[in-house]
Amino acid sequence: MRKPTIQDVARRAGVGVGTVSRVLNNHAAVKGATRELVLQAIADLDYTPNPHARRIAGGKSYTISVLLPVVTTEFYVRLLDGLESAFQEARYDVAIFPLLDRSRLERYLGSHTLAYQADGLVMVTYNLTQLFNERRLRNQQPTVLVDAYAEGVDCAFMDNVTGGRLAGEYAARLPGELYAIWVETELDQLFTTRVFEERRAGFRAALQGSGRTLRAEFTASFDALAARNVATALLDEAQLPCTVFASADLLAGALLDEARGRGLTPGEDVRVIGFDDQPWAAARGLTTLHQPVEQMGHEAAQLLLSRLGGYRGPARARRFEPHLIVRDTA
Template identity: 75%
Template sequence: MHKPTIQDVARLAGVGVGTVSRVLNNHAAVRDSTRQTVLSAIHQLDYVPNPHARRIAGGKSYTISILLPVVTTEFYVRLLDGLEAAFQEARYDVAIFPLLDRARLERYLGSHTLAYQADGLVMATYNLTQMFTDNRLRDQQPVVLVDAYAEGVDCARMDNHLGGVLAGEFVAQQAGHLYAIWVETELDQVFTSRVFEERSAGFHKSLTAAGRCTTAELTSSFDPHAARTVAARFLDGAEFPATVFASADLLAGAVLDEAQARGLKVGTQLKVLGFDDQPWAAARGLSTLHQPVEAMAYEAATLLLSRLSGHRGPPRVRTFEPKLVLRSSTGPSSTGEAK
């Protein structure tokens, strides 16, 4: 009989090798149920870890590094769910690296840092290619961008320009004053994103085509308290009837909260359109642009896994389209999927 290996434990437990390693090292970032499953497999196989083993046999870590701006918003929780679902099916674990400032970025992108010791790399939302020499990604391992686009690399992206167009077409049809609230396009002056620039471009394109313009536009960060403050400032200066396009559901939810606190009639006196279709949006009657976040993330993972399996073809781009979903926040008659 051969001596049990860490791969045997991972297969029996139905997890990635990285998860087994974290259990062996008593790492906190493991669910109790998963920990018990792994420990049970270890006991069943009578596996004894080799304290001197530095790398997985075959030179693979069976781990994927995920670099993303933050991990605290609903969008990124859903994005991680989609990525992890695909990677876990392929028995890969994930290591998450939030990029919060320039020092962390430079540390993570160093050639010998932990992020680059994984078998593959996922970069989310922010186009980090400008941070590399000659705008070229390192070729130490396969890379995929999700919720972003760059030439020369596999990408799974949302058509945010189309989403802005759909939002603008709908808002332009509404009577009264028109407003917009945008998400900041820079994080800590380091990372630039085209996501909200594309939504804004599409939105204004539709308004211009319809001969309309906004009365005012505001900007907010993703912080819930900041979003509520901006929502209050918007309503302080708003002229009614009004329609507002909030470029993320988090911002739209803050507007709904503030409007409710002021006793405003949402759907008539004030119409609110969001973007994302977060899980809570339907319950709150929020009209929004639905984007299949989990499906986009799953496709990004699939692209990366194909590279790890030997695919050597040219870069591929998978584009997902948002759909306008109308609910009571834009009026009692505007319900259902519009486009």
């Protein structure tokens, strides 16, 4: 048997081919009753759209490019889940481009890279204000920032200053010396992130307002081995009992492992506060700042989809705020 076509669906539903196409593209300009007729015809015929024909007919790629630092951390896996769920619902494919080194960063600023052949672009985490101001970033197609903020661009971002402040206010009330571990994520001087800088600013401001000071600060790159090495160095130096703000749960988890390996009791000998509330945090009793990561990704996708759907208004900023979850480690 031949495969049903879009014309077959249109005939069965009693509508034009254009109406079927609008339903397939989730276009708003279709009445509810008509949409139901088309969807029922699609189900009855077991019709599957031809993605190649769809692209050719519409003059669009139906692909979204996502440029992000890495794809191997829990945070970015969760963020991609939020982005992809919204894009897939709107029948867009997602192409992922991890920015791993300077040569790749520079290549993505070029004029003919694959990333810019998509209908829309999502830039994740990096502070791109300077690039937009200098017009170095090609953004002829709709662009949205997520986990980052820049004026004049649609963005969905976390208020990391507030998250750091909440951590600092809570840590300041706990006894013992205070320590902090920050993440070094700057790949080069071209693309930077303000995420951990903002967490640090909020945390230090809260301590200052409470009359407390940090005894020492440590920095780790964003991988498990570096995090464990820094945890070792911190506990070698620390005066116990103490409180440590680890600015990402990955760092907090490494500190918990090292503390337990030394026979220390988290929550008593060393109090640990993380940031992210990763899926494993509750099971480990980690006190941490919860981030609605998937929701932030989903909202960023909706901002981009509205541009693709015809919105031409001013840039919009969607702000998300972390909140503290107190568990056994602090």
